[in-house]
Amino acid sequence: MATVELRFSAQPEHVRTARLVAAAVARRAGVDEAVLDEVRLAVGEACSRAVGLHRSHGITAPVRVVLTEEEKTFSIEVVDEVPAAGAEGSSAASDGRGGTEPDVESEDEDEMGLAVISGLVDDVEVSSTEEGGVIRMSWPTTPVAVEP
Template sequence: MIENRPEGDVIQLKLPSLPDYLGVARLTVSGVANRMGFSYEEIEDIKLAVGEACSNAVKHAYRDDDKKGAIQLDCVVYSNRLQIVVTDEGKGLNSAPVADQLTPIYAGRDIEEVEEGGLGLYLIHTLMDEVEIRSDNGVSVSMTKYVRRDGVAGYDRTISEKEV
């Protein structure tokens, strides 16, 4: 018996931290989400969120290393939700994201000052039902999307202290 095994099925994928493989990550989660019965729009949201998390890992995790590292993509399939965890073993975050960084435009900045790609965390938080970001040895972005049956989601959407 495996300790700490989640109650859901686990699909794991390890990819080189290169932009060429981002499509593989999106296709993988698309197939899993489709099998679970998510709508087309929900699958597109999941693909976009996973693409942003993986892009952040490619762009930031191994920026000072001579060699590229890897991105680990874990999909955990539960009866009522899909949990996706994107993990790298790179530099990590300098600090936890603050609430202002989870809005489309950081407080006090004009639209002209917003950098391309600076909307990733905002998009991930907007598109997914639950998001948790950890930075220990690298960065781990855990994203959960609940399956909605009959227009009702199986979750309580409240902001936890971890998100703020």
């Protein structure tokens, strides 16, 4: 099981780098070439969402992206450090994380981002705890022939 971990400051300009790294690692892991655009878009959406959450809640910790290659699966976790408001295991779109008075516009953007990710990825899980939120996405892989 190979794992790559990427951490970046919550700046929008770093999302592009995360997308490029995710696509390169997915290709190397054996994700079908036809699906790589979906990987890029889903990772971009998840990272943009995490950056927005960090910035709107004043979190200075980096956004974390964990790319894991398993035997028949490639998975990506995008992790933010915005704590849930006592809603362990709930969907990040509806948990009211981090604020006493949720911003309706940012909640709408959050729900739209999660809808886009769900449309791009068949296997997606969204969760949040007191430590932060995680969007976990995975795709099937085919073995890649290693060149000698």
